[in-house]
Amino acid sequence: MSRLNYQAARFLISAPTLAKCPSDGGAEVAFAGRSNAGKSSAINALTRQKALARTSKTPGRTQLINFFSLGEDTDHRLVDLPGYGFAKVPEQVKLEWQRHLADYLQRRASLRGLVLVMDVRHPLSEFDQTMLGWADDQDMPVHILLTKADKLKAGAAKNALQQVRSRLREWEDLVSVQLFSALKKQGLEEVHQRLDDWLLSSAD
Secondary structure, three states, X not given: OOOOOHHHEEEEEEEOOHHHOOOOOOEEEEEEEEOOOOHHHHHHHHOOOOOOOOOOOOOOOOOOXXXXXXXXXXXXXXXXXXXXXXXXXXXXXXXXXXXXXXXXXXXXXXXXXXXXXXXXXXXXXXXXXXXXXXXXXXXXXXXXXXXXXXXXXXXXXXXXXXXXXXXXXXXXXXXXXXXXXXXXXXXXXHHHHHHHHHHXXXXX
């Protein structure tokens, strides 16, 4: 059983830049991923809410850093970072997003860990590897969700998991990986455990 109440999650604030983010105290975990990787669906599944994080048929709609508190408890937060990849926006805007992402990951003191969401059929994109590089620079632990696991047969999904693990061997002290399906609610307990570990651990 999870020690924190993720079902109580509620929208706190959207911030376009690091300067507009809420006070940098307590603990938070950020979710990042390509625009079509199923990030919003994963957050909604984890909180058992249908529309906490916006899902859209147009990938890349999330252009702000969105903060969610766990009910009245604003000391523990989930953060939905801008999706990246397929959004039909000018290159200049994409570069701006990337700068704010890097800013947030490198300077946010309350950030305890990063959940990196990848489609199990297309893992470790260039964006994913950029995120892993940033996390590595900050000694930031990363938990990878290989989403849409229901789209593959069990054997193929397990195979994909093993391949990602072997490609990330150099980062194994910082990075963990699991299969996940928002549709089938597969892997929820494992993620809740990881979030608990990060959000309830004291800062060094």
